[in-house]
Amino acid sequence: MKKIKITNDKITSLLTAESPSFPKYATQIINLANQNAGGTKPKIVGQMSDLIQQFEGNEFKKWEEWYLAQHPNAIQKATEKIVEMVENLKDVMTKIDQEMIEMWVRDLVIVKTFVGLKFQEAILKAVADDLKTNYRLAEPEEESKGIDGFVGSQAVSIKPQSYEAKNALSEQILVPIIFYEKMKDGINVYFEDSLLTSQ
Known part of the structure; x- marks a missing residue:
């Protein structure tokens, strides 16, 4: 052909x-x-x-x-x-001079990488603030159970919204899931109002 x-x-x-x-x-x-x-x-x-x-x-x-x-x-x-x-x-x-370009490169390489990849804590904090409670990130042994953090005393998992659409999920998550959707200007976060009464 x-x-x-x-x-x-x-x-x-x-x-x-x-x-x-x-x-x-x-x-x-x-x-x-x-x-x-x-x-x-x-x-x-x-x-x-x-x-x-x-x-x-x-x-x-x-x-x-x-x-x-x-x-x-x-x-x-x-x-x-x-x-x-x-x-x-x-x-x-x-x-635009060398100093400004260096600031831009630093923002892209260091700041945006961190914000773009380590945003779980920002999600936990935003949800906790909304529900007027505290939060914490999961410990390594909790992570092994599919837990990403806690809102109040409620263990939660944080997943992209596309995760919902996947039918054949190999892992079984036994805690409430907070979903997020990355947008051009930030993150949309979705969670149940009853999150703190899920336990």
């Missing part, structure tokens, strides 16, 4: 679409600015996947004319939003 790969550049040339060339790193900076500015979001340029389906031709030039007739100001609006963000990036570039 034969396998072929067609690159995006090749697709562009096969479809006779005109794709410009950019200086090195330029597209990465414009892309970053666009992510922050939201310049090409559907509310500005339209829902592209739907629009391309509505277009009934096969020629690139006809598509360009059709799109610009539908959204005459979209390119300009998107450009303005991205230009503003590029200016913001230019301004901050002059403030």
